[in-house]
Amino acid sequence: MKFPAAILVLFTSLAVVSASNLHAGLSPVARHSRLTQRASSLEVAVKRAPKLCINRTNKKVVVSSTKAQSSSSAAPKPTVLAAIVKPASSPAPNNGGSNSGGTIQVQSGNCGNSGATRTTTKTSGPNGSIDWLNCGINAGGWNPPFIRIENVITQSLSSALSSGSSPFKACAPYVWIFEKYGGQFNIPPIILASFAMQESSCNPATVGGGGEQGLMQITREKCGGLSDQACRDPEFNIRTGAKFFADTLNGNGGNLLLSIGQYNGWFRGMTMDKATAAAFSACCRCQNNLDYLHQFLNGWCQNINAYNNNFRLGKFFNLDRCG
Structure with a gap:
């Protein structure tokens, strides 16, 4: 009876060892499955990441989330997510790759040569001379050369x-x-930031003489029934101003100069007399700033302060009489 008992003990030991080895062999598979599932979840998040309207604050939350830092295998994924999301909030091409030499490359038969200069001067710059931008002001009326947003520097x-x-x-x-x-x-x-600098010096508390509100100086009817304070909220204000400009640009068939001018109340056919008609009225600042386009495109858009007293951009300065 002792011999069969020894065999039984040996058989039992072998069974335990085999079961242990089998469990050890399955454990890495289970871990791999879980890790694969975790990676798939992140990949789905990347695929579902919106391509437009990226909130940089939300993106920071994603990158610094506790879940992303919980393991070394998952930590690199947020970097991939950020790399994919980032281009969505990148600006549209500055010059569409069509400009050479750092000056605008647009031909205009009616307005002649652009008079563009590589560096900004008081009356010219990479996006043309002030007379070219204001084409027609001193004659039959403003008739700007056709420039698309991808043309400008x-x-x-x-x-x-x-x-x-x-x-x-x-x-x-x-x-x-x-x-x-x-x-x-x-x-x-x-x-967009240049509109804010030109209109309000990027001060969200600014209220214009005609009741224009906030950073982008949007008119009251664009506030959608909100209080003045709510209308001046930076995100609402910038979004509303950006949408208005985009709609204006689309409505003008992509004519950038016409659209920028209209943001300041310019209109096709505007003459010098019409632009300055309010000069001696009770609303002197209701005039159209005749230096607006040059200050905007050759000043702010070039990272130059268009209002610097030591290097004032323009030649009309028709608002100076308003005090």
Whole structure:
């Protein structure tokens, strides 16, 4: 009876060892399955990441999330997500790759040579001379050359801010908003920020003489029934201004100069007399700023302070009489 008992003990031991080895062999498969599932979840998140209207604040939350840092295998994934999402909020191409030599390359039969210069002067710059931009003002009426948004020379807003002397420092808290809606409406963020600098010096508390509100100086009817304070909320204000400009640009068939001018109340056929008609009225600042286009495109869009008293851009300065 002792011999069979020994055999039984040996058989039992072998069975235990075999079961242990089998469990050890399955454990890595189970771990791999879980890790694969985790990676798939992140890949799905990447695929589902919106291509437009990226909120930079939300993106930071994703990158710094606890889940993303919980294991070394999952940690690299947020970097991939950020790399995929980032281009969605990048500005539209500054010059469409069509400009050479750093000056605008647009031909206009009616308005002649653009008079563009590589560097900005008081009356010219990379996007043409003030007389070319204001074509027709002194004759039959303003009839601007046709320029598309991809034709103009602009600086990157983020690059502009990185320079120590940038006039956009006041816009720094709102850069993510300019980039968010620049991406949504396919407008270079520096163009949106340039509207804010030109209209309000990037001060969200600004109220215009005609009741215009906030950073983008949107008119009251665009506030959608909101209070003045709510209308001046930076995100609402920038989004509303960006949408208005994008709609104007589309309505004008992509004519950028006409659209920028209309943001300041310009209109096709506007003459010098019409632009300055309010000069001696009770609303002197209701005039159209005749230096607007030059200040906008060759000043702000080039990371240059168009209002610098030591280097004032323009030649009309028709608002000076308003005090």
